Amino acid sequence: xxxxxxxxxxxxxxxxxxxxxxxxxxxxxxxxxxxxxxxxxxxxxxxxxxxxxxxxxxxxxxxxxxxxxxxxxxxxxxxxxxxxxxxxxxxxxxxxxxxxxxxxxxxxxxxxxxxxxxxxxxxxxxxxxxxxxxxxxxxxxxxxxxxxxxxxxxxxxxxxxxxxxxxxxxxxxxxxxxxxxxxxxxxxxxxxxxxxxxxxxxxxxxxxxxxxxxxxxxxxxxxxxxxxxxxxxxxxxxxxxx
Amino acid sequence: xxxxxxxxxxxxxxxxxxxxxxxxxxxxxxxxxxxxxxxxxxxxxxxxxxxxxxxxxxxxxxxxxxxxxxxxxxxxxxxxxxxxxxxxxxxxxxxxxxxxxxxxxxxxxxxxxxxxxxxxxxxxxxxxxxxxxxxxxxxxxxxxxxxxxxxxxxxxxxxxxxxxxxxxxxxxxxxxxxxxxxxxxxxxxxxxxxxxxxxxxxxxxxxxxxxxxxxxxxxxxxxxxxxxxxxxxxxxxxxxxxxxxxxxxxxxxxxxxxxxxxxxxxxxxxxxxxxxxxxxxxxxxxxxxxxxxxxxxxxxxxxxxxxxxxxxxxxxxxxxxxxxxxxxxxxxxxxxxxxxxxxxxxxxxxxxxxxxxxxxxxxxxxxxxxxxxxxxxxxxxxxxxxxxxx
Numbered sequence: 001x002x003x004x005x006x007x008x009x010x011x012x013x014x015x016x017x018x019x020x021x022x023x024x025x026x027x028x029x030x031x032x033x034x035x036x037x038x039x040x041x042x043x044x045x046x047x048x049x050x051x052x053x054x055x056x057x058x059x060x061x062x063x064x065x066x067x068x069x070x071x072x073x074x075x076x077x078x079x080x081x082x083x084x085x086x087x088x089x090x091x092x093x094x095x096x097x098x099x100x101x102x103x104x105x106x107x108x109x110x111x112x113x114x115x116x117x118x119x120x121x122x123x124x125x126x127x128x129x130x131x132x133x134x135x136x137x138x139x140x141x142x143x144x145x146x147x148x149x150x151x152x153x154x155x156x157x158x159x160x161x162x163x164x165x166x167x168x169x170x171x172x173x174x175x176x177x178x179x180x181x182x183x184x185x186x187x188x189x190x191x192x193x194x195x196x197x198x199x200x201x202x203x204x205x206x207x208x209x210x211x212x213x214x215x216x217x218x219x220x221x222x223x224x225x226x227x228x229x230x231x232x233x234x235x236x237x238x239x240x241x242x
Numbered sequence: 243x244x245x246x247x248x249x250x251x252x253x254x255x256x257x258x259x260x261x262x263x264x265x266x267x268x269x270x271x272x273x274x275x276x277x278x279x280x281x282x283x284x285x286x287x288x289x290x291x292x293x294x295x296x297x298x299x300x301x302x303x304x305x306x307x308x309x310x311x312x313x314x315x316x317x318x319x320x321x322x323x324x325x326x327x328x329x330x331x332x333x334x335x336x337x338x339x340x341x342x343x344x345x346x347x348x349x350x351x352x353x354x355x356x357x358x359x360x361x362x363x364x365x366x367x368x369x370x371x372x373x374x375x376x377x378x379x380x381x382x383x384x385x386x387x388x389x390x391x392x393x394x395x396x397x398x399x400x401x402x403x404x405x406x407x408x409x410x411x412x413x414x415x416x417x418x419x420x421x422x423x424x425x426x427x428x429x430x431x432x433x434x435x436x437x438x439x440x441x442x443x444x445x446x447x448x449x450x451x452x453x454x455x456x457x458x459x460x461x462x463x464x465x466x467x468x469x470x471x472x473x474x475x476x477x478x479x480x481x482x483x484x485x486x487x488x489x490x491x492x493x494x495x496x497x498x499x500x501x502x503x504x505x506x507x508x509x510x511x512x513x514x515x516x517x518x519x520x521x522x523x524x525x526x527x528x529x530x531x532x533x534x535x536x537x538x539x540x541x542x543x544x545x546x547x548x549x550x551x552x553x554x555x556x557x558x559x560x561x562x563x564x565x566x567x568x569x570x571x572x573x574x575x576x577x578x579x580x581x582x583x584x585x586x587x588x589x590x591x592x593x594x595x596x597x598x599x600x601x602x603x604x605x606x607x608x609x610x611x612x613x614x615x616x617x618x619x620x621x622x623x624x625x626x627x628x629x630x631x632x
Contacts, residue, residue: 060526060627061622061624087529088528091529099520099521099627103254104251108251115247115248
């Protein structure tokens, strides 16, 4: 991968957890770069370090050694407040279990990141409506998460992740709890967003359905990158169902 | 503002659970204010009654006068100083002569205090003007308690016996000309009010008095030899002391109520943080700082008290206003306990009480809401997202 204009860059990234006897190395000298608009996936079995890497890239965690640079910010040097600022402005998250706020409506869930940014009410409304249209849920704005299906909930989570137009969206097993049809819808939505908004999507997944959509596949095993390949061009460019 | 909006949204989103908690808290609020208002009412009403019927704006006591020492009464009298007789003559102070005596009525002999007072006095709100009507026997004024205890009514005759200044026993018949209804036991039970001049003659204590009560507009002449001035604070100290003692008991009740309400808030906060770990993690992932999350949860807890205050104002406000206006019926026993408040007690809910209690509950709720949220400060976003506490 080219190092020029990299949005995310890791250098000899190590994450280790202290154990009773020695330490558990979750990431072992990982060197990666991600460019703007990439649609990449961290692939590997459970325990391979996918989520750990995603957490560090999202400044939710810090490396033990090495460096992780996101949008010019060294994650290891960020204070809690600076990390929160980076996340609020530039990074969107999508979780396996949606993590929507149950007492909020769909609209309010999507609006939340904009409230954190202190955006004005008219701006918020415009952005939320637009995000809900992207995920085709404008008609469910007043629904509560409990009234939605799993696929709809995940689409709300996507809308919440992209509503502030972040440079990076990090998605941890976004389709793990979805059936094939919903997974396809979700992935197509994300491919479209990546193409239209030039947002960088990085997935952690071991779901074959997701892997087929990736433009770049990074295989992790025992905390190390064992494969980093660019997928066939037609998926990357088309961004449509196969 | 955003934190406030989000906290309010979370709180209202809690639905029935939120409203149950708010209900309990508002009940605690109301009970505290209601009980405090009752004691404030007793204090104010009792003080007003005591001032009007007994204490006045202060009293000059003869140096040997001590209301707790009936045996000292024979010596507790002296000629009213000129400085005081000027204001008693004007009616704005009342000279009172107290003589220990006995009354024979209805076949019973009972110890009484014979109290002489000028019928035209305006210093005390006692119906002393009735003491001018006489057709031979000395006119006597008594209170309802005395009338009930002695079995007397208006028009009845009673024989009184006393010892005059020279130590000679004498006796005379008096006619009950009026039975006054007063909440102040100290001017009623065991007391017989007579015209001052008549009692002075009977007791051979011409121009003398045991104490002089200043009316509300009267100003005392300052220090007088042989007479000690007792101000209102001194004269009302017994009542205030009793109210204070009762308020200690009441305080325990409302501290318990507050404790229960706070326990509900604390419990909710702890459970809330436990159940909402993932939500906390999500908040952090979305860029909310730990400080803001702590503020949000603290505010959410504190808003319980705000909602409780509003709910209390809606359903409790009219109740308190009604109680203030209509009063609460009081048993006679309360007067026997020394609280001169009559048949109805009018609770006093002043701004200080309402605002003070509201502020107190708000502050305590905020502190109680904050304490459990400190755990969030130690929480790693990745742990929270996995549903782990630190």
